Amino acid sequence: MLHLHDTALGRVAELPLRTPGHVSMYVCGPTVYDEPHLGHGRFTLVWDVVRRYLEWRGLQVRFVSNITDIDDKIIDRANREGRPAAEVAQQYEQAWYRAMDALGVRRPDADPHATAYVDDMVALIARLVDAGVAYATTDGVYFNAEQVPGYGLLARQSLESLRAGERVEVVEEKRSPIDFALWKNAKPGEPEWPSPWGPGRPGWHTECVVMALDLLGEDFDLHGGGIELAFPHHENERAQAVALGRPFARRWAHSGHVVAPGGEKMSKSLGNYTSLTDLLAKTDPRAYRLLVLQSHYRSPLEVGPATIERAERSLARFDELARRVELRGEAPAPPDPGALERFAELMDDDLSTPAAMALLFDLLTRANAALDRGEDETAGPAAAAVLEIGRAVGLEPRGPDLDIDDEAARLVDERDAARAARDYTRADVLRRELEARGWTVQDSTEGTRIHR
């Protein structure tokens, strides 16, 4: 069974299932106020791999991930652009799913929207007020974190150090600097919902606790997210459930940050990708998945043109093997069972995907060598294991002869000829024509490359 590093325990532990054979997972989704960035791509890929792997192991997974469609950042953008907050949220939710679809991140089984859960959130806040752990102030309702046993579990810090870490708060009515807002009273012109404490909107931390409990039930198996959410977001989700005596997530797991090569902050001037949309426009989306897999999910991930290019070259070898096997036209051999067993061992060990990918490419080299020597008995099971492992983590082979039609191939050739003749105007026309036919067009050292 899968073992993951549990942030609350501070060590790797088995995922203990509430119901044998079933996995219930909640992953915090986006606040939809801007184009998705590379960090979004990474965490969605990590949890997509977990989901796919568990299913590959024969488990039934229920995967819930929310859309935060009401938030200060959405309101700020709406005000700046002079349009309704709902319109901003809708636009960036579409951008989100476009990018996720391109990445091959499967859509959640449920994607609850915060605005559809306001009544439930008001009810939960009212229960917290009744229980004496939340209190109303002039600007909203706050949660008294000091009263919750084990507060600081996910931050891995004591109450004292958390208090010391808080900046001087402008809200003087807060009883403790670590208290957080459950309900924010609306300012004039802001979107608002009715509540016993006046019109306003719910805080972000209440959203996830209400939706996770509603859609997955108490004591669900796994709560995931990016590491920046562990504190305060997940700490505060957990605190609300604990305060009401409701068992919440059994396990908490977090994925790491994205950094530019050399650990530098991502920025345009370094020649890096400015957003996930930008990266997807320039590369084979599978390259980002492979890059994510080749780094351990808890380590910082270096993303830059060089790492992406390396991943693309590896994918070319993967595609090439699939083509070689397919061209042989024989009935596929069953995958080498020893290789699949080893793969499962690696994945179960806190998702050791770098080792699992090393295994995949080692098998790939062995399959190619055996094919070269005409040793089909060795080549077949190794090649089949390569494709099976790829499938388990969401990597499917692609080949130009598999899905590029004659007309697109002709346009690609014509565009390469135009570029060789330095006729960039013509090359641009041909790029647009390919794009109009639904292809993503990239320039590489070997010429024009296209994919859907």
Ligand SMILES: [Zn+2]
């Ligand atoms: Zn959340």
